[in-house]
Amino acid sequence: MDGFWDFFWFLIWIFLFMAYLIVLFQILTDLFRDVDLSGWWKAVWVFFLIFVPMLTALIYLIARGRGMAQRSMSAAKEAKSATDDYIKSVATPASPADQIASAKKLLDEGTITPEEFASLKAKALA
Known part of the structure; x- marks a missing residue:
């Protein structure tokens, strides 16, 4: 019975540690996404995250939590x-003139036959 509870608490601690790592990252x-924060302030936050991690993470989330969501949304919008x-x-299709010019180039190089050129030209004009 003792082995089950040890395993149970081990899982709880692993879960909490992973949650902490996700918050930290x-x-x-x-x-580093925030362009308004100077490099010195970023260094101060990182310093405190290393030496007083839990308290600093809580303070950061309370003080800058709303801005985190806004910066995340703007980064997602920029990426999209x-x-x-x-x-x-x-994906923009070439204009019919571009398609015909490309087919004419292939015809001049001997890559396609005149019948294939006529077929490509008809397809481009359709």
């Missing part, structure tokens, strides 16, 4: 915007 990510812009730039 979220705080560190937020610190950059991804959308990249997808649009890659």
